[in-house]
Amino acid sequence: MTVRASDIVLYMSCPRQAYFVSRGYKLDRVIATEYVEHLLLKELAYRFPLLIKNDDLGELPAYLNDIANDAQGDLSAIEKSQIMDAISNIDVDGIIAGMENAIGVLGKDVLLQRIVPWKKEYLMHSRRLDMSGRPDKLVLINGEILPSIIKTGNKPEYGVWKDERIQLAAYALLVKETFNNPVNCGLIEYARYGEFRDVNIKHADKRIALRIKNGVQKVIDGPLPDKPRKVPCESCAFIDLCRVKKSLLSSLF
Ligand code: SF4
The missing domain is CATH 3.90.320.10 (Lambda Exonuclease; Chain A)
Incomplete structure (x- = not known):
């Protein structure tokens, strides 16, 4: 099976994550507020060029609300209240300040060249x-x-x-x-x-x-790898799978 560049990131986090994902499990299947924030911020980032081009940074909160109201793709499966919770965690003023700083340092045209x-x-x-x-x-x-x-x-x-x-x-x-x-x-x-x-x-x-x-x-083609010593289990969606005994787990795939 061809390796995806995103699997490389998973493997660096924990080889077992790459193993489970290669077998069809989704790492984001636990819908935590953090995950909803990720979806919102990613969508918002795709709109940064438009905000900058139109000198519209002050409209960023409205753009964020539009994304929430219009909930497309993965966001469409998420409760509105959960989306609003996630929005309240996003520091819109901090984002605007960061973008203003980038415009000040690079200039609007150079910045746009880098993000369009x-x-x-x-x-x-x-x-x-x-x-x-x-x-x-x-x-x-x-x-x-x-x-x-x-x-x-x-x-x-x-x-x-x-x-x-x-x-x-x-x-x-x-x-x-x-x-x-x-x-x-x-x-x-x-x-x-x-x-x-x-x-x-x-x-x-x-x-x-x-x-x-x-x-x-090797992980994709091989058996379940051992659990490494330092891995982010507390925030991992596979924690329940990993609690199952290795011998039983290997027989499942
Ligand atoms: S629970 Fe821990 S060992 Fe298991 S996949 Fe997640 S990070 Fe890796």
């Missing part, structure tokens, strides 16, 4: 790498195609989290295969903060991405 998608959720597939991936955006800057990911969780103080860098490296490999366009830079949008960060993608990151991809392949 050339292609949205474009599926790339490489038979040679036996890998596929669908970054949130591909952006076109001075003839170069860069992968861009929208993140809705916390941001590090500087730079980006390691798993995000490796995910971008996997997308960079796929862009090179698909468009014959070498990629040494990617972008992360921290939607919760209205912040946009450039990421240099090094050769070492691409090597790590390929190494982890091989690890994912």
Whole structure:
């Protein structure tokens, strides 16, 4: 089975998560407020370019309410009250302040160049790498195609989290295969903060991405991996599955 770039991120979080997802389980099946926030913020981030283009940052809360009222896709299955709870946790003023800062530092045109998608959720597939991936955006800057990911969780103080860098490296490999366009830079949008960060993608990151991809392949094709020592079980939707004895679990798949 072809490895998806998103599986690489799961594997870095916990190899068992990659195993369960490869067997059809959904990691987001527990509808926690955090998950609803993620859906809302992601949808909102896709509208950032319009808000900036129209000098409409003050309208951001209204855009968020529109997304809630219009609840499409995964949001359509969620209770309105749960959506409103999630909205109350989103710091809209913080997002606006972050975007104002980005406009001040980069200028509106440069910022728009970085966040207006050339292609949205474009599926790339490489038979040679036996890998596929669908970054949130591909952006076109001075003839170069860069992968861009929208993140809705916390941001590090500087730079980006390691798993995000490796995910971008996997997308960079796929862009090179698909468009014959070498990629040494990617972008992360921290939607919760209205912040946009450039990421240099090094050769070492691409090597790590390929190494982890091989690890994912083994997990997909193999038996249930052992539970690693340091993994985020408290916030994992698979916690009940993982409580079942390993011998019994292996016989289920
Ligand atoms: S419950 Fe823990 S061990 Fe099991 S998949 Fe989730 S993070 Fe991994």
